[in-house]
Structures are given as C-alpha cells and as structure tokens.
Amino acid sequence: MAYLSQLASYTLQNIRQTLSYDSGLGTVCVRYAAKKASTSTRNKPLNIRPKHRGWKVQDGHFVNAGHKLVLQLTCRFHPGLHVGFGSDRTLYALESGKVMVTCEKINPNLGNYWVRKSYAGRENSVIYKKHFNIIPEPQHNRFMLINTI
Secondary structure, three states: OHHHHHHHHHHHHHHHHHHEEEOOOOEEEOOOOOOOOOOOOOOOOOOOOOOOOEEOOOOOOEEOOOOEEEEOOOOOEEEOOOEEEOOOOOEEEOOOEEEEEEEEEEOOOOOOHHHHHHOOOOOOOOEEEEEEEEEEOOOOOOOOOOOOO
16 A cells, blocks of 8 residues: 555656746746647548549440430530430430430520630630430331221
8 A cells, every 4th residue: 555655656746847847937837748649630531432424325325215425514515416404414315216426516605604604715716515416216117097087
C-alpha cells in the first residue's frame, strides 16, 4: 500500500514539473495535445463512384423501345427521329429499330438561357452536332381483313 502511495506522489510531482516551470518572469504552462497526431481528415481521397456516361449503343445496333442510347452531363448529343430526351439529358429510344448516328448542322435558339450559356462566343459560326436517330423496323405485310364498313 505504501508503494502505491509513493508511486502516485512521484507521478504527480513529475506531471507538475512538466506542465509548469519557473522562468523567472512567471510561471509558464505547457499544454499537450488531447488527441493523437494523425493525418488531416479534410484531405482524405474520396472514393466517388464512376458515372458511366457516354454512348451505350453504337451506330448500326438494334434497340428496343425505352433503351438508353446516351448518358451525358451536357448536351453533347442531340435527339433525332424516334429518340426521346430525358430530364437528365439522357437520350432513349421511343421505338424499336436500328440506331443511326448522323452529324448535322444546328441553329440554336439563342433566346434560351442554357443555349446562350452553352454556345457563348459561337453566335456567328456553323455548329455541327451528333444526332441519334432510330430507323424503325418495317411492319410485316400479313394483315387480315376483320370487318368491312
């Protein structure tokens, strides 16, 4: 028991000596870090999942209705025949058929805000963009007359 009380008094004396010392001008207190030193938490690399944007179907492939053709962040590709334009700028097929990609000249409506933002500085130049078109598969010619009027 006496040994434990001596150990406790020695440790308290050592702590007092390390935390404060007399420099002649006054007592200076030293404060040590409360946490262990480690790397910054602000600069850790973020593992962001890839977005997988771009062409999903190439020119000449066959697609069904509702199939996604292109995922894009900006209007890089434009919808053509039988192609829909989603709210997140996704191009999708409205009908089943063969995909055909064409490069066409566009005349953007500069009255629209996002068009002015996208095509700023290109007002008097010719602008070509890729358009996705769907050529629908031909209907079969096997029709049967059901009723006459």
